[in-house]
Amino acid sequence: MCKIVAVFNQKGGVGKTTTTLNLTTALSLKGYRVLTVDMDPQGNAGSGFGIEKADASDNIYDALIGNVAPEAAVLTTGYKNLHIIPSTVDLAGSEVELSQEKDREKKLKNVLDPLRQYYDYIFIDCPPSLGLLTLNSLTAADSVLIPIQCEFYALEGVSQLMNTVDLVQQSLNPDLEIEGVLLTMYDGRTNLSGEVVGEVKDYFKSLVYDTLIPRNVRLAEAPSFGKTIFDYAYHSKGAQAYQEFANEFENRQA
Numbered sequence: 001m002c003k004i005v006a007v008f009n010q011k012g013g014v015g016k017t018t019t020t021l022n023l024t025t026a027l028s029l030k031g032y033r034v035l036t037v038d039m040d041p042q043g044n045a046g047s048g049f050g051i052e053k054a055d056a057s058d059n060i061y062d063a064l065i066g067n068v069a070p071e072a073a074v075l076t077t078g079y080k081n082l083h084i085i086p087s088t089v090d091l092a093g094s095e096v097e098l099s100q101e102k103d104r105e106k107k108l109k110n111v112l113d114p115l116r117q118y119y120d121y122i123f124i125d126c127p128p129s130l131g132l133l134t135l136n137s138l139t140a141a142d143s144v145l146i147p148i149q150c151e152f153y154a155l156e157g158v159s160q161l162m163n164t165v166d167l168v169q170q171s172l173n174p175d176l177e178i179e180g181v182l183l184t185m186y187d188g189r190t191n192l193s194g195e196v197v198g199e200v201k202d203y204f205k206s207l208v209y210d211t212l213i214p215r216n217v218r219l220a221e222a223p224s225f226g227k228t229i230f231d232y233a234y235h236s237k238g239a240q241a242y243q244e245f246a247n248e249f250e251n252r253q254a
Contacts, residue, residue, distance in 0.1 A: 002116035003253075005123050005179055006141035010164070011157050012128035015147045015184035016040075018219055020125040021048045022239075025228040026246030028082035032120040035074065037112065038087035039137050040127040046086035049077045050226030056086040061094055063111045064136075070111045078231070083119075095132040105172050108136035130164055138168040143179035148200055150186045150193040150212075155203060178207055180252065182245065186212040211245040214238065 007020045020036060028034045038045035038060060046056055055075065063073040063085065073085045098104045112122055123145075124137045138144065144165060148154050169176050181204045187193045201208050213219075219238035222229045229239045 002119050003121055003143065004112060004116070004141045005121065005143050005145050006126055006137045007123060007145045007147065008126040008134065008137065008161070009146055009148065009157075010128055010130050010134070010161055011149075014149045015182075015213065016128070017044045017048060017125050018223070019145070019147050019182060019184065019213070019242075020045055020123050021223070021228050022219075022230070022242040023246055023249065024082055024121070024123050025079060025230055026242055027121060027250070028079045029230070030246065030250065032081060033118065034082050035115060035119045035122045036077075036082070036084040037108075037122060037124045038085065039091070039108070039124055039133050040087055041089050041092035041133075042127075043087040043089070043091075044223065045125045046084060047226060048223040048228065049084055051075060051077075051084065051086050053088065056088055059086045059088050059090070060108075060111070061088060061090040064091075064094055064107045065097060070115050073111075074115070091133070098132060104132060105135045105139045109140040112140050130160070134164070135168065135172070138165065138176060139172045141173070141176060143177045145179040146181045147184050147213075148181060148196075149184050150196040150215075152192065152196075154196045155199055158203065178204075180249075181208045182211070182213065183208065184213040185215045187215045209245060209248055211241060211248050213241045213245065216241075 007016050024034045024036045036045055058068045058073045062068040063070050074083050077084055126137045127133050214237050216238035218233035218236040219229055222232035
């Protein structure tokens with residue numbers, strides 16, 4: 001049974017793409033069949049896997065507007081069990097193109113439903129916004145994974161985020177659940193990080209994962225080389241943290 005997880009926080013710079021890249025990789029290394037869907041027009045998930053723009057001629061934009069079949073937009077990565085539907089800047093214009101169409105919030109669901117049979121997990125890297133692309137992502141998903149950075153104003157915008165999830169549950173996807181909350185950019189040397197962890201746990205209770213993703217130079221560097229942390233710095237603290245997170249994510253599925 002395939003599970004579709006939207007990695008979502010409307011704030012930028014909280015680790016959405018880093019989490020998507022490294023969690024999907026870790027799960028694929030465990031033998032799960034995983035598809036990553038890049039719904040951010042910046043296309044960082046694709047470049048983080050080393051996908052060249054020229055190789056993304058058929059991408060999520062083409063699938064959404066019906067130019068290609070969903071299967072035609074799927075590309076392989078350097079990992080046996082891990083595929084990706086990449087994004088390009090063309091996706092930014094799709095909000096306008098789709099806004100006049102019937103069932104415009106369900107376009108991504110229609111793309112992904114035929115692909116469920118091939119995968120154990122499909123992860124959607126959502127854009128840092130609350131527009132039509134995000135609504136499509138949440139409508140297509142079974143659950144939402146929320147990365148929150150351990151920095152000042154970490155919870156700023158969370159109520160708006162939760163209002164968006166509630167809206168989707170009420171009108172578009174009543175079965176949508178919160179998968180969990182992942183704390184990123186944790187720095188154990190500062191009191192602030194500890195305070196943020198406490199605040200987030202007070203708000204989200206048991207939904208918060210025990211694993212803390214540290215602020216790590218290797219994690220920040222890896223995407224610029226077109227690599228996940230497991231290829232770039234396998235023995236780093238960042239790689240160890242995402243491996244632990246993948247284990248915790250897996251255990252929660254039981």
